[in-house]
Amino acid sequence: xxxxxxxxxxxxxxxxxxxxxxxxxxVILAAFPLLNMLPQDNVLHVSDFLVSVSGKWICYAILAxxxxxxxxYAGILSLGHGAFFALGGYAMGMHLMRLxxxxxxxxxxxxxxxxxxxxxxxxxxxxxxxxxxxxxMLMVLLVPGVLALVxxxxxxRSRITGVYLSIIxxxxxxxxxxxxxxxxxxxxxxxxxxxxKELLGMPLNTGAARATLFYASLLTLVGCYLFCLWMTxxxxxxxxxxxxxxxxxxxxxGYDTTSHKLFAFVASAMxxxxxxxxxxxxxxxxxxxxxxxxxSIEAVIWVAVGGRGTLVGAxxxxxxxxxxxxxxxxxxxxxxLFVLGALFVAVTLFLPKGLVGLIQGRGK
Amino acid sequence: MRGRxxxxxxxxxxxxxxxxxxxxxxxxxxxxxxAVIGPxxxxxxxxxxxxxxxxxxxxxxxxxxxLDLTRMDEASIANLGIGRKxxxxxxxxxxxxxxxxxxxxxxxxxxxxxxRWHLAGAGRTRIEEVAAEIGLTERAHDRAGILSHGQKxxxxxxxxxxxxxxxxxxxxxxxxxxxxxxxHTARLLARIAGRHSVVVVEHDLEFVRALGCxxxxxxxxxxxxxxxxxxxxxxxxxxxxxLGR
Ligand SMILES: Nc1ncnc2c1ncn2[C@@H]1O[C@H](COP(=O)(O)OP(=O)(O)OP(=O)(O)O)[C@@H](O)[C@H]1O
Ligand SMILES: [Mg+2]
Numbered sequence: 001x002x003x004x005x006x007x008x009x010x011x012x013x014x015x016x017x018x019x020x021x022x023x024x025x026x027v028i029l030a031a032f033p034l035l036n037m038l039p040q041d042n043v044l045h046v047s048d049f050l051v052s053v054s055g056k057w058i059c060y061a062i063l064a065x066x067x068x069x070x071x072x073y074a075g076i077l078s079l080g081h082g083a084f085f086a087l088g089g090y091a092m093g094m095h096l097m098r099l100x101x102x103x104x105x106x107x108x109x110x111x112x113x114x115x116x117x118x119x120x121x122x123x124x125x126x127x128x129x130x131x132x133x134x135x136x137m138l139m140v141l142l143v144p145g146v147l148a149l150v151x152x153x154x155x156x157r158s159r160i161t162g163v164y165l166s167i168i169x170x171x172x173x174x175x176x177x178x179x180x181x182x183x184x185x186x187x188x189x190x191x192x193x194x195x196x197k198e199l200l201g202m203p204l205n206t207g208a209a210r211a212t213l214f215y216a217s218l219l220t221l222v223g224c225y226l227f228c229l230w231m232t233x234x235x236x237x238x239x240x241x242x243x244x245x246x247x248x249x250x251x252x253x254g255y256d257t258t259s260h261k262l263f264a265f266v267a268s269a270m271x272x273x274x275x276x277x278x279x280x281x282x283x284x285x286x287x288x289x290x291x292x293x294x295x296s297i298e299a300v301i302w303v304a305v306g307g308r309g310t311l312v313g314a315x316x317x318x319x320x321x322x323x324x325x326x327x328x329x330x331x332x333x334x335x336x337l338f339v340l341g342a343l344f345v346a347v348t349l350f351l352p353k354g355l356v357g358l359i360q361g362r363g364k
Numbered sequence: 365m366r367g368r369x370x371x372x373x374x375x376x377x378x379x380x381x382x383x384x385x386x387x388x389x390x391x392x393x394x395x396x397x398x399a400v401i402g403p404x405x406x407x408x409x410x411x412x413x414x415x416x417x418x419x420x421x422x423x424x425x426x427x428x429x430x431l432d433l434t435r436m437d438e439a440s441i442a443n444l445g446i447g448r449k450x451x452x453x454x455x456x457x458x459x460x461x462x463x464x465x466x467x468x469x470x471x472x473x474x475x476x477x478x479x480r481w482h483l484a485g486a487g488r489t490r491i492e493e494v495a496a497e498i499g500l501t502e503r504a505h506d507r508a509g510i511l512s513h514g515q516k517x518x519x520x521x522x523x524x525x526x527x528x529x530x531x532x533x534x535x536x537x538x539x540x541x542x543x544x545x546x547x548h549t550a551r552l553l554a555r556i557a558g559r560h561s562v563v564v565v566e567h568d569l570e571f572v573r574a575l576g577c578x579x580x581x582x583x584x585x586x587x588x589x590x591x592x593x594x595x596x597x598x599x600x601x602x603x604x605x606x607l608g609r
Binding site: 154231234236238239241242244245246248249250251252253255256257259260263264314 | 369416418437438439442443447448450454457458459463466467468473474475477479480481483492523527
């Protein structure tokens with residue numbers, strides 16, 4: 001049988017366009033801390049507020065990216081990704097609390113204030129090691145990763161998919177929220193952690209610290225984006241897409257879909273944890289509210305609005321929805337939840353491919 | 365002769381009291397081609413579901429060589445060398461024809477192996493050969509979602525070929541194909557048999573005749589008759605339940 005050689009087609013123009021969009025967004029963001037140093041009356045001056053708020057959005061964009069990997073590619077609609085974000089945040093928070101040292105209100109050499117207040121005599125065992133930055137960073141990845149591994153293994157092995165899986169993930173974040181609210185968990189109860197002083201020897205309340213954290217977040221976003229882009233471009237990425245669209249069929253080709261989904265889910269949870277860890281020192285607080293089910297649902301809406309299964313869409317969605325939220329919560333705070341709900345319904349009905357679909361439609 | 369012997373005996377499948385398979389027996393020797401016919405609802409697809417691990421039999425023995433298939437999951441059975449073309453063609457719509465074939469190509473199946481996968485020359489040649497064989501060379505970089513029904517049938521046959529299985533289970537391969545395509549399929553299957561065992565389910569008796577192999581007739585989940593096409597066509601029981609209607 002003679003066969004003609006099949007050459008791979010070049011990347012489509014719309015796909016290149018999306019990557020260019022991503023590149024442009026990164027360049028513009030990278031300029032923010034620099035433009036912040038311009039005098040206030042300069043038209044290009046970027047306010048402190050905008051720098052700090054966009055630093056937060058970058059963390060949300062990483063969370064959205066992680067969710068897109070799980071939902072947009074592997075078809076795992078997690079309504080509990082906020083939990084992985086919060087766990088990463090708590091791991092970083094524990095490190096920041098340990099770094100306060102004797103500078104707390106009670107001046108105890110090792111115990112954080114809330115522990116002194118609650119009458120702890122010594123540090124609980126699970127707080128040991130968190131004074132070390134590398135150890136804390138390891139936990140930022142490991143804690144969400146192990147939780148995703150256990151939960152995913154239980155669900156995927158039993159072939160729990162679709163709505164049932166979504167409900168389980170939602171229940172997980174809710175249960176964690178209730179647990180973290182308890183004082184006897186040793187995580188500061190409903191106050192969580194705050195009053196952080198420094199990170200890596202850098203005082204946190206300075207412009208230099210803000211800029212450093214901003215660039216660290218931006219670099220992480222770019223790194224995660226490139227990682228996802230690489231991953232989804234391999235045969236593994238195509239197996240995920242195939243699982244998303246027809247999981248049973250993939251099994252008959254000899255793929256153990258459980259392990260493929262687990263791999264993606266764990267990688268995604270770790271990415272979400274990283275986002276949470278970058279978020280906490282920028283906002284200066286972490287409390288159980290971060291586990292609230294609403295947060296996870298909002299993250300799903302970012303991805304849906306941007307366009308799932310495109311990576312760039314997730315980032316775009318996180319920025320645009322949060323931009324709208326920031327503007328609206330100062331302009332008309334009561335309206336926000338209605339607008340968010342309406343946005344989700346509208347996108348589902350009229351823009352199934354999200355903002356990216358709109359751009360692609362134009363490109364044709 | 366490569367491959368193992370497929371052996372079913374006393375196989376019953378009960379769905380909520382309804383017997384889709386009833387004490388079914390079937391033996392397919394390595395390299396053999398077998399046609400399975402029977403009226404709608406006879407249990408032909410259910411039989412394939414049992415062999416491929418999709419449905420667990422309520423009772424009975426299903427072995428491939430000396431391996432008990434009733435204890436294995438779909439992926440392990442597929443990796444054992446049993447490929448399947450579904451009655452309703454299911455290809456991955458979001459992927460191109462080429463990517464569909466690449467996914468089916470025999471290669472390590474784990475996540476890390478897939479991440480590190482690089483399509484080498486031999487694999488590419490194989491994909492090109494199969495794409496040509498199923499007449500989809502021109503469409504190789506089109507998304508499978510936009511193919512016609514007949515082309516999806518072809519693609520699914522192609523994906524089965526890529527797996528290079530010892531046993532191929534082919535459920536109604538020529539549904540929705542033109543006469544010329546049907547003939548091409550018969551030739552393709554005839555060429556494959558010998559190297560692989562093939563079980564073909566088909567309603568089209570002309571097609572079955574063209575295959576020129578032993579025929580098994582199923583009715584209400586049991587074996588009704590077995591033999592050459594002429595033998596079963598003249599079997600009074602077959603005439604009564606199937607051909608006579
Ligand atoms: N999952 C199921 N649950 C309940 N009944 C089922 C199930 N699968 C198949 N059946 C029933 O079992 C019987 C056999 O079905 P099967 O699909 O095996 O028939 P078939 O011989 O392939 O028919 P056709 O020629 O129409 O494809 C049918 O009556 C069908 O309705
Ligand atoms: Mg059938």
